[in-house]
Amino acid sequence: MRTTITLLAIILLSLTTLAQTKYEKGMRKAFDLWEANEAMEAANIFERIAQAETNNWLPPYYAAQVNVFASFSEKDEAKLIPQLKKAQDLVNDAKAISKDNAEILVLEAQLLTAWIVYDGQKYGMKYSGKISELYTKAAQVAPDNPRVVLGKAEWDMGAAKWFGKSTEPYCDDVKRAIELFATFTPEGEFHPKGGLDHAQEVLAENCNK
Amino acid sequence: MLRSIHLVVLVITLFFFGIVTAQETISGVVLQKNGTPIFGANVYLEGTYDGASTDEEGKFSFTTEEKGIQTLVISYVTYEPFMMAADVSQLSDLKLTLKEDFNSLDTVVISAGSLEASDNSKVSVLKPLDVVTTASALGDFVGALQTLPGTTTVAEDGRLFVRGGDAGETQIFIDGIRVFSPYTPTANNTPTRGRYSPFLFDGITFSTGGYSAEYGQALSSVLLLNTIDEPDQEKTEIALMTLGGGIGNTQKWEKSSLSVNTSYINLAPYVAAFPNRNDFEKPFESISGETVFRRQFDTGIFKLYAAFDTTNFELTQEDINLAEGVNFKLKNNNFYTNASYQGDLGRTWKLQTGGSFTSSNTNLGIIDDNINNTENSFHFKLKLKKRFSNQIKLSFGAEQFLTDFTEDFDNQSVSASYGYNNNISAAFAETDVIFTKKFALKAGVRGEYSELFEQFTVSPRASIAYKTGKNSQLSVAYGDFYQQPTQDILKFQQNLEAQKTQHYILNYQYVANNRIFRAEAYRKQYDNLITFDTEFAGFESNYTNNGDGFAQGIDFFWRDNETIRNMDYWVSYSLLDTERLYQNYPTTATPSFANTHNLSVVTKYWVEDWKSQLGFSYQFGSGRTYTNPNNPGFLQEKTKDFNNLSFNWAYLIDQQKILYFSVNNVLGFSNVNGYQYASTADANGNFNRRALLPATDQFFFVGFFWTISEDGSDNQLDKL
Numbered sequence: 001m002r003t004t005i006t007l008l009a010i011i012l013l014s015l016t017t018l019a020q021t022k023y024e025k026g027m028r029k030a031f032d033l034w035e036a037n038e039a040m041e042a043a044n045i046f047e048r049i050a051q052a053e054t055n056n057w058l059p060p061y062y063a064a065q066v067n068v069f070a071s072f073s074e075k076d077e078a079k080l081i082p083q084l085k086k087a088q089d090l091v092n093d094a095k096a097i098s099k100d101n102a103e104i105l106v107l108e109a110q111l112l113t114a115w116i117v118y119d120g121q122k123y124g125m126k127y128s129g130k131i132s133e134l135y136t137k138a139a140q141v142a143p144d145n146p147r148v149v150l151g152k153a154e155w156d157m158g159a160a161k162w163f164g165k166s167t168e169p170y171c172d173d174v175k176r177a178i179e180l181f182a183t184f185t186p187e188g189e190f191h192p193k194g195g196l197d198h199a200q201e202v203l204a205e206n207c208n209k
Numbered sequence: 210m211l212r213s214i215h216l217v218v219l220v221i222t223l224f225f226f227g228i229v230t231a232q233e234t235i236s237g238v239v240l241q242k243n244g245t246p247i248f249g250a251n252v253y254l255e256g257t258y259d260g261a262s263t264d265e266e267g268k269f270s271f272t273t274e275e276k277g278i279q280t281l282v283i284s285y286v287t288y289e290p291f292m293m294a295a296d297v298s299q300l301s302d303l304k305l306t307l308k309e310d311f312n313s314l315d316t317v318v319i320s321a322g323s324l325e326a327s328d329n330s331k332v333s334v335l336k337p338l339d340v341v342t343t344a345s346a347l348g349d350f351v352g353a354l355q356t357l358p359g360t361t362t363v364a365e366d367g368r369l370f371v372r373g374g375d376a377g378e379t380q381i382f383i384d385g386i387r388v389f390s391p392y393t394p395t396a397n398n399t400p401t402r403g404r405y406s407p408f409l410f411d412g413i414t415f416s417t418g419g420y421s422a423e424y425g426q427a428l429s430s431v432l433l434l435n436t437i438d439e440p441d442q443e444k445t446e447i448a449l450m451t452l453g454g455g456i457g458n459t460q461k462w463e464k465s466s467l468s469v470n471t472s473y474i475n476l477a478p479y480v481a482a483f484p485n486r487n488d489f490e491k492p493f494e495s496i497s498g499e500t501v502f503r504r505q506f507d508t509g510i511f512k513l514y515a516a517f518d519t520t521n522f523e524l525t526q527e528d529i530n531l532a533e534g535v536n537f538k539l540k541n542n543n544f545y546t547n548a549s550y551q552g553d554l555g556r557t558w559k560l561q562t563g564g565s566f567t568s569s570n571t572n573l574g575i576i577d578d579n580i581n582n583t584e585n586s587f588h589f590k591l592k593l594k595k596r597f598s599n600q601i602k603l604s605f606g607a608e609q610f611l612t613d614f615t616e617d618f619d620n621q622s623v624s625a626s627y628g629y630n631n632n633i634s635a636a637f638a639e640t641d642v643i644f645t646k647k648f649a650l651k652a653g654v655r656g657e658y659s660e661l662f663e664q665f666t667v668s669p670r671a672s673i674a675y676k677t678g679k680n681s682q683l684s685v686a687y688g689d690f691y692q693q694p695t696q697d698i699l700k701f702q703q704n705l706e707a708q709k710t711q712h713y714i715l716n717y718q719y720v721a722n723n724r725i726f727r728a729e730a731y732r733k734q735y736d737n738l739i740t741f742d743t744e745f746a747g748f749e750s751n752y753t754n755n756g757d758g759f760a761q762g763i764d765f766f767w768r769d770n771e772t773i774r775n776m777d778y779w780v781s782y783s784l785l786d787t788e789r790l791y792q793n794y795p796t797t798a799t800p801s802f803a804n805t806h807n808l809s810v811v812t813k814y815w816v817e818d819w820k821s822q823l824g825f826s827y828q829f830g831s832g833r834t835y836t837n838p839n840n841p842g843f844l845q846e847k848t849k850d851f852n853n854l855s856f857n858w859a860y861l862i863d864q865q866k867i868l869y870f871s872v873n874n875v876l877g878f879s880n881v882n883g884y885q886y887a888s889t890a891d892a893n894g895n896f897n898r899r900a901l902l903p904a905t906d907q908f909f910f911v912g913f914f915w916t917i918s919e920d921g922s923d924n925q926l927d928k929l
Contacts, residue, residue: 022258023258026258040249040262041249041262044249044251044260044262045260047251047284048251048253048258048260049258051253051255051256051282052256052257052258078287079286079287082286082287082310083286086286126411126441127441128441129440129441129442129444129918130441130442132441132442132918133441133442136442163820163861163863164818164820165863
């Protein structure tokens with residue numbers, strides 16, 4: 001009889017984990033698709049998870065991220081503007097769930113950068129101050145987050161380049177970000193952890209000259 | 210015992226697989242209205258993990274363990290979200306058509322009459338930056354608007370003259386609330402500027418006709434300025450200029466922010482270094498301060514704006530009839546405050562409300578006459594908006610204007626006090642209907658009651674827009690507009706009626722690829738204009754509402770930011786034909802503030818290596834009319850053409866510092882604004898004349914701007 005109870009307990013437990021796995025399964029599938037260059041399909045899954053898991057900031061965060069990254073290469077205004085607006089809605093959803101989250105602040109800064117990349121003359125004035133502020137706030141919340149350090153360094157480098165100044169002063173920040181990536185432990189399986197490759201690219205392109 | 214365990218396992222396993230196999234398949238196809246499949250749409254059951262994306266043929270299929278009534282959701286950018294509640298068993302082989310989102314970029318917009326400076330790429334002709342980077346504008350938003358079609362260059366005035374209308378026919382609104390005295394007072398031949406800092410606004414709509422029923426008391430044009438909702442960061446700004454200096458600070462908190470700006474302008478050093486045609490006893494001096502407080506709420510935003518400025522100067526100007534010239538002194542104190550709230554009321558209702566109060570005191574001395582006047586004005590407005598769907602919107606509201614004006618006049622022989630109270634109540638309603646992405650209508654009506662005139666007026670307004678191609682559209686607009694006579698008349702005579710115009714506008718617009726082309730033809734009919742029978746308006750004049758007139762013409766605008774790398778330019782041309790009978794005109798004539806041809810060319814070129822923006826702006830205006838008493842007729846002759854080429858150079862020293870240099874009238878054209886004739890003929894029976902020249906032909910400006918932000922990384926791009 002005791003075994004029966006144990007067995008029942010195990011099965012019940014596995015049933016509850018099954019419900020949890022749904023989230024994990026979904027997230028894993030989305031990440032796989034994203035890696036396989038099916039970004040929009042991945043975004044759709046993140047969005048579906050976001051509307052089912054209303055207390056988790058990660059699904060809207062990733063859904064927004066897919067849209068933001070796709071926007072950097074989008075040239076068609078009629079598609080780009082709704083895409084960025086959608087990303088902003090998703091960022092707002094994530095912010096409503098998790099306040100003062102450095103990862104979301106960095107994503108929002110990247111989102112606004114996408115507007116400037118699209119039309120610097122029109123959006124440069126509007127967003128450059130706001131972006132600086134987002135990075136400053138992110139650095140206050142999580143000074144040792146490698147994505148915060150990298151994002152801020154990249155933004156400062158962009159500004160320095162634009163003004164014809166040396167990007168060298170920010171190389172130390174990029175190096176520091178690379179070191180931080182090495183020791184960074186994400187809070188969970190699906191928490192943001194990427195960016196090391198990009199940091200090395202930035203370093204190779206702008207430093208050691 | 211063991212057997213029973215096996216049994217339990219079996220039962221449970223069966224039960225478990227039972228759930229898994231008790232699935233429903235949800236499938237179908239998602240199409241556009243014309244039958245084209247939509248690829249990549251997100252299809253799912255609301256609140257569940259179950260869903261899929263559509264394939265190239267618009268097909269989707271997924272399974273669910275959900276039972277009973279569920280909501281199927283389909284979402285895809287640029288389309289309206291689709292929702293359908295049904296039993297899961299019925300959600301197979303569906304054929305669903307998504308409706309286009311009418312808020313999306315390629316929907317037709319009503320563009321007749323209105324020119325925007327905003328981020329709204331559908332209608333915007335100027336970018337917010339242009340206001341401060343146009344060479345001839347010298348940082349004045351009104352100056353930048355004078356490079357747009359539909360405006361007339363009246364160089365000695367500086368205010369907006371739109372399509373044959375005088376400057377008083379344009380009204381200015383901040384956040385939907387009326388500004389009663391928007392311009393800084395100046396001497397006779399010196400152009401004025403807008404009182405308010407261009408950095409406070411992030412959206413400007415300049416309507417040269419046919420505007421919404423929400424706005425009244427403007428015969429020709431409205432200028433709508435929207436203040437920034439949230440400043441980007443905490444900062445201190447310092448400006449040092451050849452004419453003075455300024456300092457500003459912005460503080461931000463969780464949900465609110467406060468900006469304070471002060472500036473001091475003194476022309477004395479400049480006038481000493483570059484003497485001009487005016488003989489200053491006391492050069493122009495002005496102290497101003499403005500502050501904006503903003504507070505965000507969960508469903509709305511509150512803004513409080515307040516500005517104070519004091520101006521004074523004294524000078525002697527040449528006059529043909531007085532050898533010693535005319536002594537003119539002025540002291541003006543102006544206070545303006547504006548509070549507004551915008552918020553959601555739920556169920557797609559929106560509320561916009563606000564009020565403004567202006568108190569303006571002017572002390573004028575002209576030779577021996579002293580005039581002291583005070584205007585206190587109040588405006589309150591409440592507006593509600595209801596969105597029935599993305600296709601049908603309704604807005605309606607009411608507003609109240611109160612004006613109390615008093616004036617004291619005295620000289621050696623006369624002393625008088627007079628004034629008036631002018632209260633106007635108004636109500637308006639307007640609806641926007643988007644029939645299809647190609648065809649939209651806006652129709653409204655406005656009613657106004659004037660307590661002073663005991664007169665009720667009704668003004669219908671309507672416009673429609675039709676998309677003629679992917680990037681082009683046609684709009685037409687019609688409207689009736691009423692406006693009371695200005696202060697200069699009302700202070701002497703209140704037994705009058707409102708003046709009236711009717712606008713007919715046809716607009717064509719082509720927008721593609723960073724290029725904009727607009728052409729707009731219009732006809733404006735004036736009625737009930739005020740006339741009087743003396744040289745100057747006064748108590749002894751006889752006033753009537755019998756004046757009338759017309760203005761017609763065509764305006765062109767072309768902007769191109771694409772063809773030449775790093776270069777942005779625009780060209781505006783306006784053709785105007787206008788005549789009117791008003792004021793003390795003995796006959797119908799073209800007024801001296803209107804001319805036939807106006808051309809503006811503005812270019813901005815970014816030089817990467819110099820970290821500099823170089824800007825040129827050229828303005829041409831054909832001659833304006835004046836009366837030559839040596840010949841028969843009235844306003845029968847024209848001055849020579851007006852030409853001006855301005856240049857500016859903005860150099861970015863680093864992220865935080867910018868050096869700005871500009872010259873007005875680089876080529877030194879000598880422009881003539883008109884002529885003043887002697888009141889009596891000389892011995893030969895000839896009336897002598899004096900040319901009305903600008904105070905100075907050329908004007909230099911050097912400024913240094915420094916922004917200090919918390920993180921040291923804010924940049925001066927916004928000053929560019």
